[in-house]
Amino acid sequence: MKIELECLSCNKLFLTEFKHRNKKFCNKTCYFEYVRKNKLLGKEKNPDVREIRICVQCGNKFEERKKHQKKICSDECRNLWNTNPNNTKERILKSKKALIEKYGVDSLFKTNKFKETNRNEFVKKYGVTTPMLVPEFVEKLKETIRNKHLLNLLPNLKENNLELLDNYLTNKSGNTSQPYNFKCLKCDNIFTSTILGSGKIPICRKCNPIIKNSKLEQLIKDYLNSINVKHIDGDRKLLNGKEIDIYLPDYNIGIEINGNYFHSEISGEKTKNYHIDKTKLCYEKGITLIQFYEDEIILKKDIILSKLKSKLQLNEKIFARKCKIKEISKKESSLFLTNNHLQGSSIDKIRFGLFYNSELVSVMTFGKKRKSLGNSNSDISEYELVRFCNKTNLTIVGGFSKLLKNFIKKYNPSKIETFADIRWSGLDQTKTVYYKNGFNFIKQTPPNYWYINTEKYLNRSHRFSFRKDVLVKEGFNKELTEWEIMKLKKYDRIWDCGSLKFELVIKK
Numbered sequence: 001m002k003i004e005l006e007c008l009s010c011n012k013l014f015l016t017e018f019k020h021r022n023k024k025f026c027n028k029t030c031y032f033e034y035v036r037k038n039k040l041l042g043k044e045k046n047p048d049v050r051e052i053r054i055c056v057q058c059g060n061k062f063e064e065r066k067k068h069q070k071k072i073c074s075d076e077c078r079n080l081w082n083t084n085p086n087n088t089k090e091r092i093l094k095s096k097k098a099l100i101e102k103y104g105v106d107s108l109f110k111t112n113k114f115k116e117t118n119r120n121e122f123v124k125k126y127g128v129t130t131p132m133l134v135p136e137f138v139e140k141l142k143e144t145i146r147n148k149h150l151l152n153l154l155p156n157l158k159e160n161n162l163e164l165l166d167n168y169l170t171n172k173s174g175n176t177s178q179p180y181n182f183k184c185l186k187c188d189n190i191f192t193s194t195i196l197g198s199g200k201i202p203i204c205r206k207c208n209p210i211i212k213n214s215k216l217e218q219l220i221k222d223y224l225n226s227i228n229v230k231h232i233d234g235d236r237k238l239l240n241g242k243e244i245d246i247y248l249p250d251y252n253i254g255i256e257i258n259g260n261y262f263h264s265e266i267s268g269e270k271t272k273n274y275h276i277d278k279t280k281l282c283y284e285k286g287i288t289l290i291q292f293y294e295d296e297i298i299l300k301k302d303i304i305l306s307k308l309k310s311k312l313q314l315n316e317k318i319f320a321r322k323c324k325i326k327e328i329s330k331k332e333s334s335l336f337l338t339n340n341h342l343q344g345s346s347i348d349k350i351r352f353g354l355f356y357n358s359e360l361v362s363v364m365t366f367g368k369k370r371k372s373l374g375n376s377n378s379d380i381s382e383y384e385l386v387r388f389c390n391k392t393n394l395t396i397v398g399g400f401s402k403l404l405k406n407f408i409k410k411y412n413p414s415k416i417e418t419f420a421d422i423r424w425s426g427l428d429q430t431k432t433v434y435y436k437n438g439f440n441f442i443k444q445t446p447p448n449y450w451y452i453n454t455e456k457y458l459n460r461s462h463r464f465s466f467r468k469d470v471l472v473k474e475g476f477n478k479e480l481t482e483w484e485i486m487k488l489k490k491y492d493r494i495w496d497c498g499s500l501k502f503e504l505v506i507k508k
Contacts, residue, residue: 009034083458256291264492276497288426306392320398323354341389364403385418422497439502449493
């Protein structure tokens with residue numbers, strides 16, 4: 001849970017975790033500025049040893065000790081910086097340059113000291129200089145390859161042809177540094193690689209340009225393990241060869257981790273219908289597929305895990321009849337939605353909240369129909385249900401119904417429309433909270449897209465901010481399409497699954 005505090009130095013409001021509720025400053029710069037003003041610095045905190053720097057990610061100024069090499073102001077900026085593959089390449093090149101200057105080689109593993117130490121330890125333990133000469137190691141490697149279905153990366157090697165694998169490992173066991181040509185059976189890319197002394201299988205870098213979402217997947221898996229939910233990783237049987245990242249057999253739920261880089265249109269080569277087609281395949285098999293974007297897991301982990309727990313019906317329950325309802329301010333609503341809703345706060349006009357023991361536990365907001373959805377001159381009595389969410393890790397039984405009825409009673413609307421994101425709701429409209437509360441299903445909208453800055457793949461931006469008329473006013477050629485202009489601005493885009501549209505007509 002996050003709370004809003006006021007900085008003692010700059011008097012600006014900032015969000016922080018509840019456990020840091022005694023925090024007095026929004027950042028280090030404000031802290032040192034406050035200390036200087038109040039003359040609290042001693043010799044051990046001499047301001048001369050510090051300097052003002054400019055963050056390479058966000059461009060903001062921050063203060064750091066001169067002896068430190070830090071160039072990024074915060075963890076959030078560091079996460080954003082690391083999502084850009086070009087930055088990763090730059091960091092690797094700098095590391096290699098420093099190693100060459102110090103040791104004359106571009107890798108620590110190539111230094112004589114490391115080789116000698118490593119070789120002596122291995123000889124002492126196994127009596128040989130390379131693991132490829134240890135029979136037990138070779139057998140373990142073959143078993144690993146068999147289990148992980150990595151045989152397709154070896155040339156002309158089929159899944160059941162283990163004899164060729166035996167010959168391959170045996171013949172190459174004494175010369176693991178020798179380069180060989182490999183052909184990837186997935187993309188037909190021919191590349192040169194070695195089987196390293198550690199027995200590492202060569203990887204096609206066309207299919208795997210950077211490390212995939214293994215860390216994000218592991219975060220979800222660790223959470224499922226912590227709540228004792230059985231899961232199958234990387235299942236390819238249910239969809240006849242197509243992979244489901246994580247499958248929960250006891251719930252018939254699949255989980256997909258959509259990395260912003262790998263699932264974008266240019267870098268990931270994922271078409272408009274890629275994500276919705278996979279959802280449809282799962283739906284035909286009776287599986288509800290949930291899809292996360294990479295930035296949602298990194299930046300809103302608590303909300304993601306709470307929504308997942310809600311899907312599994314493991315959240316703590318509170319009955320709406322024990323809650324009090326009242327209209328709340330924009331500030332209360334925005335703070336609650338920022339902490340508990342994946343899309344954060346919204347543009348709305350009317351906001352209601354449920355309070356349990358004086359604590360806000362659920363919020364529902366309404367507004368006029370949005371122009372970005374094609375609505376212009378709508379009836380003033382028609383509204384859109386813009387946001388609804390409960391506090392993380394809580395399920396308010398009957399909360400949606402109570403908030404909705406209170407809005408109808410007080411504002412007397414003629415019609416209410418709303419949308420359910422298929423990435424979360426799935427394709428079965430009868431299982432949504434809207435259908436269960438009397439809304440009629442109208443249609444399924446086609447997939448839509450979010451723009452991604454190729455220098456900050458962690459950020460997704462709504463397309464409405466990049467309409468063609470806005471881009472033309474910035475000076476771009478009006479003969480070009482919106483997408484052509486955005487590519488010139490070095491933007492990629494990632495597609496969602498579309499939405500389910502619902503309407504509730506109130507009879508007078």
